[in-house]
Amino acid sequence: MLTLGTAGHIDHGKSSLVKALTAIDPDRLPEEKRRGMTIDLGFAWLQVSSGEMVGIVDVPGHEHFVRNVIPGLGGIDAALLVIAADDGWMPQTEEHVQILDLLGIRHSVVALTKVDLIDDPDWLELVERDIGERLAKTSLRNAPIIRVSSIDGSGIQQLKEAIDQLALKIVPRKDIGKPRLPIDRVFVIKGSGLVVTGTLLNGRLSSGADVIISPSGLAARIRSIESYKQQVDRAQPGSRVALNLVSIKRDDLKRGDIVLAYRARTSRIVDAEVRMIPQLAIPLKTNSELVVFLETRELLGRITLFGTKVLRSKETAMAQIRFEQDVATYIGEHFIMRRQSPAGTIGGGIILDPLAAKHKLRDRDKVIAFLGRRRGLELEELILSELEKNRYVKGNGLLVESFYSSVEIAEQVELLKSQKGLIGAGSYIVDLGYWRQQTEEFLDILRREHSASPLRKGLSQAVLQSYLDLPKEAFSQLVAALVCAGKIVREEDTIALSSHKPKLSPEQEAMVSEIIELFDKSHSSPPTMKEIASQIPSSEEMVRFMCQQNILVELPEGVLLERKHYQSVKSEIIRFLKEKGQISIQDVHSLFGFSRKYTIPLLGHLDREGITRREGDVRVLGKKQTHG
């Protein structure tokens, strides 16, 4: 499946040639018939000797209708440049060749038409030499020139053979599973309804499929598909198709909209590399307003040049284009830039970042370098630069706006993972530099925390995560990796550097002894938190530390026991319960000398631990009857 586009000056015989090749008259509008002139795009097709269908898009040659030419040439694989032998190279020949060159169309054939009007063979040679010289500096430099006449049919067979040869050379368009049909015509057929046509790119469309219209985001359904006047269930990438759409209104569709089988992200701002045509007379200034043609769209935009204020003929630059509306583009998409006055094509470009944002002036160099990495359109560079830009990306959202399939992208990501070029963290992939920086940041936060509060065990995961910028899944992976590497330890929810040993200063050690002394002094009425605080100023943190260190055991209501004391009380209670079956508050008092102030919190604590269980006024053994 490939599509050929005509190009050339008005009246040079493009439409006649299409008719001679295909027996289909591409001029379908009544006005076109009446004026004998192509106004809008026309379509025809022929079968080449391999059996393959070749669609032909016939464009108008009049300079007024160049706005209709570019949408037609946007999706073609090869060009059929038509030049009349009597006229030779003319202004719209030039303009159309510029467009083809900017679109990067390399496959082409030149038809030298109206040779029946020329008797002088020297003249034909002269015209051919001129054409060859002019094409030499363009992407059409390898085009063979075939002499034809649509009137007497001479050369038509040779031209068909040249098209056969082209069809063999052209690599079929990739099916990357992201079908998009830039609409070039919308019309209503009595009886069947709404029809849109275009050249299908990047994937297949099936009848019955649900589709989305970009940029409106409206949903529609394909009722049926026609390709080269045949009803088909499924259309192949690269083919001309007509879709009969339902569940959408005529007024909701126009040329330039795109039929998509997936929801594409859009942006008003894109970054691109732009190139000026050799014939540019008035240089392009930064911040100029432009008309930008993308596939079948015609959009107003304003361009900011990076690294320069003006571009002259043949010059290139990285640039940002801001549109007045959201636009769905993809990396590697070609576009044409025209000026409104004086009207004319000034250059073209290739989208390098379809989802760009405004950049700060001081980031310019970084942005230029970022775009420079992408200009080769190599997948590895695209992935790495995308990560550098976004730091982390959900794996399945990576580079959806590119001409690589999700399988190709996933394979390259796996390769880069194995080469340690990026980090896979759950369903995310993370830029390697960013991952390292976040890891350092994480360890730094712990270092700072430990030195500021040497008595505290560490920080909770939630607090640590709030300091970093990573999705939860990736954060957990980072913690796991650091635990695995032995750099940190995790105890329940608390994380500390593995090197962290709570350390006490001589003054703090003195305070610990002072606190212990209070406990030693009053065995059956040990001091509570509050009581300690009132006797030893600023001791709260130390008491907390002693609890963390298991020197003290904290019971409800601020009651504290030394650990050893608590352990022996607990064992004694268990022993008592095993012997007697139950224990009362009075029993606890007689056993240990504790007043109610202590017995209630103590038994409450043991209940919570599952050692005891309350039954009316007494306790019995709880589920967890462990000693220790």
Ligand SMILES: Nc1nc2c(ncn2[C@@H]2O[C@H](COP(=O)(O)OP(=O)(O)O)[C@@H](O)[C@H]2O)c(=O)[nH]1
């Ligand atoms: N003598 C001669 N006239 C031609 C030939 N091809 C086209 N014409 C005439 O040139 C005029 C313009 O042709 P058309 O196909 O509409 O040109 P287009 O504007 O490039 O599409 C028409 O009057 C055609 O009959 C040719 O090979 N020989």
Ligand SMILES: [Mg+2]
């Ligand atoms: Mg025509």
